[in-house]
Amino acid sequence: MKSLNILFAGKCGSFGFENTFGGKNALYRTLEWAKKLENGSKTVIFCFSSEVESVKNTAVEAEKDFGLKIEVSDKGEWTNEVLFSEIKNSLSKDGADSALFSMAFCPFLNADLTKKLIATHTEYKSEYSFADGFPYGVSPEIIDAGLSGILSELIKTKDELKDKPVTKDSVMDLLKTDINSFEIETEISEIDWRLYRFDFECDKKENYLACKNLYELSQKMSDDERKDVQKIISKAVNEKVLKTIPAYFNIQIEKSCPSKCTYCAYSEFEKNMCGQMEFEKYAELLKNINSVNPDCVVSLSLWGEPLLHKDFFKFVEEGFKYEGITVLIETTGFDFSKLDVNNPESDFAKNMKSLSEKFHETKILKNGLSKLIWIVSLDAMKGETYEKLHPGLKYENAVESVKYLNSLFDGAVYAQYLRLNENEDELESFFRTFKEKTSISGGNFIIQKYDNFCKKLEDHKSADLSPVERFPCWHLRRDFNILSNGDVPLCKNKSFDSPLGNVFTDSIESIWNKFDSELKKHIEKNYCNGCEVCDEFYTYNF
Secondary structure (H helix, E strand, O other), X not given: XXXXXXXXXXXXXXXXXXXXXXXXXXXXXXXXXXXXXXXXXXXXXXXXXXXXXXXXXXXXXXXXXXXXXXXXXXXXXXXXXHHHHHHHHHHHHHOOOEEEEEEOOOOOOOHHHHHHXXXXXXXXXXXXXXEEOOOEOOOOEEEEHHXXXXXXXXXXXXXXXXXXXXXXXXXHHHXXXXXXXXXXXXXXXXXXXXXXXXXXXXXXXXXXXHHHHHHHHHOOOOHHHHHOHHXXXXXXXXXXXXXXXXXXXXXXXXXXXXXXXXXXXXXXXXXXXXXXXXXXXXXXXXXXXHHHOOOOEEEOEOOOOHHHOOOHHHXXXXXXXXXXXXXXXXXXXXXXXXXXXXXOOOHHHHHHHHHHHHHHHOOOOOOOOOOEEEEEEOOOOOHHHHHHHOOOOOHHHHHXXXXXXXXXXXXXXXXXXXXXXXXXXXXXXXXHHHOOOOOOOOOOEEEEXXXXXXXXXXXOOOOOOOOOOOOOOHHHHHEEEEOXXXXXXXXXXXXXXXXXXXXXXXXXXXXXXXHHHHHHHHHOOOOOHHHHOOOOOOOOOO
């Protein structure tokens, strides 16, 4: 089988070109993987025009060191439609039978695993083969030449995919639209690593630091151990790899909340909370957040109703100043009619329209999310049920909230349903209704599990979805919660315990480092009283 190595070098800032992997960068180490295959295949690197100089410099070095044949193909913009067309054209031009396709900044691509995958692909005459249960970045995907032609035509018919930017899921996302039509084979990992969501591609700061720390840990291994992909991955179950920088900043900007939701612990503690966060302090905080993680999600909805803040629109628009940040707003069916939304001359309507225009000017971000996301808590399909769960609020207002927001921010509004004993019999109706593209949310919905806040609340859980075997808490690894006065608790469920620090007086990094000791205990399965009874460890925020 004559193969062609195709690497996609997305926009990675400087992270793909940092010389921290034994004095070399991630792209160089990826090209070293191509050399280890020892199949003499040519390597084609797809890249953006803005990155071409850095890519070519590394390619020249690798050609000299490894004797590789490397071609660099640059374009101003890469969409999925362009990607599949170029894969087909490259295979045809080279006369290759298949493409080994991967992102370009993957320093842990494993040659032995790749050879196994090639053997499986060849033996079973597969159209598409991939490694299942492994982290991203240790194995390529294999695309048959014939399939590349089919995909280049199929993508043209998929309006929801063709103009989107290329991601590491682009191939599978297209295949899934007609999955039973293709011959697919897998190389299955003896250990299922998916629950850790490892991502060994240096495409953003969070993943780059994980790769950098794993590389340092791997240098203590023998050469034979480093060839074993399972042994390399096992080294990543370490606080230095599991936890790099915060990815989800959950911020309280407003104290007040219009409802005393029966499933929420906040009402018990609201009287002891501080008031609104000052916009000037938030603006400086967001600047610091961007310096820590420029590709993060910033929620304005830790506690309270953010729409009640007098400077709400200023808070949201401040996030638009930062290219990679996604702003998230969660609301409990706010009564927009009181804000005169139907009067285009009202200040609120004008501000919402302006925000909508800014939203539609932005593209899908590198983190794969929209610039702005709205979540509206419905939690019911009947008014009676909703109003029991949300005293003081009306179901029709929640429904109108979804309609109104989706008319302005289509594709970025989610209807949310929290599963409880009290509403379980309405869940199927919610799912069937909101999964449809014709629904008021455009097919976007979230089904959320109940949280008893470390048993501070009664148990209303309708189903236990906890994994059989416990693993380190996602929230300790990724979440950074900030109260309106700047205090930072260990996690959302410990918002009302003693803080670890304050972002208005301490650096984000110094506070984040204090999470390490608790995460290490979780790795060792040694839990404090609160964590021991908490089942939020497996839930994941963006």
